[in-house]
Amino acid sequence: MAPAIDVLSSKNSDHVAATCKDYNISLGQFEDLRARAVEAKSVAYCPYSNFRVGCALLTADDSIVTGANVENASYPVGTCAERVTIGKAVTEGHRGKFKVIAVATDISPPASPCGMCRQFIREFCDLTMPILMFDKNHDYVVLRLEDLLPLSFGPEHLQIDRGS
Ligand code: THU
Numbered sequence: 653m654a655p656a657i658d659v660l661s662s663k664n665s666d667h668v669a670a671t672c673k674d675y676n677i678s679l680g681q682f683e684d685l686r687a688r689a690v691e692a693k694s695v696a697y698c699p700y701s702n703f704r705v706g707c708a709l710l711t712a713d714d715s716i717v718t719g720a721n722v723e724n725a726s727y728p729v730g731t732c733a734e735r736v737t738i739g740k741a742v743t744e745g746h747r748g749k750f751k752v753i754a755v756a757t758d759i760s761p762p763a764s765p766c767g768m769c770r771q772f773i774r775e776f777c778d779l780t781m782p783i784l785m786f787d788k789n790h791d792y793v794v795l796r797l798e799d800l801l802p803l804s805f806g807p808e809h810l811q812i813d814r815g816s
Pocket residue numbers: 698701703704705720721722723730731732733734764765766769
């Protein structure tokens with residue numbers, strides 16, 4: 653059976669302090685990421701699903717880049733908030749490993765990044781990077797990328813000698 657996953661409250665200062673300590677995030681960064689991810693839901697373009705997802709990314713230089721899901725009349729063409737945000741950050745010139753990714757939705761309990769986004773995140777982050785997932789009540793779950801995507805494939809695997 654899968655282990656139980658804690659749902660924490662961003663209104664509980666003990667929960668937030670423990671998360672910040674465990675994942676090496678400042679209290680200010682946690683609150684900024686939460687607020688910016690929640691705010692980013694307002695720019696989601698989701699007329700087909702009506703399911704808003706906001707995302708906030710803490711970059712290597714401690715700036716925050718935000719984004720939201722962008723859907724399309726040809727449904728599979730739509731893009732998740734995480735990939736919109738990471739693509740935006742990369743094309744704004746952010747090249748170092750991202751430090752934290754936060755996502756926010758209007759449901760409860762929190763939603764987690766889809767499989768395709770987990771792989772997309774994998775390209776630009778350490779396996780230990782925390783992913784903060786906020787629900788409609790600002791309760792949250794935090795897990796590391798390696799928890800959401802075990803035994804993953806990444807850029808370093810393409811460097812392994814494959815013989816001649
Ligand atoms: N969505 C995201 O933006 N991120 C995820 O990780 C899961 C799903 C979006 C895609 C689509 O616009 C809507 O949520 C419903 O699937």
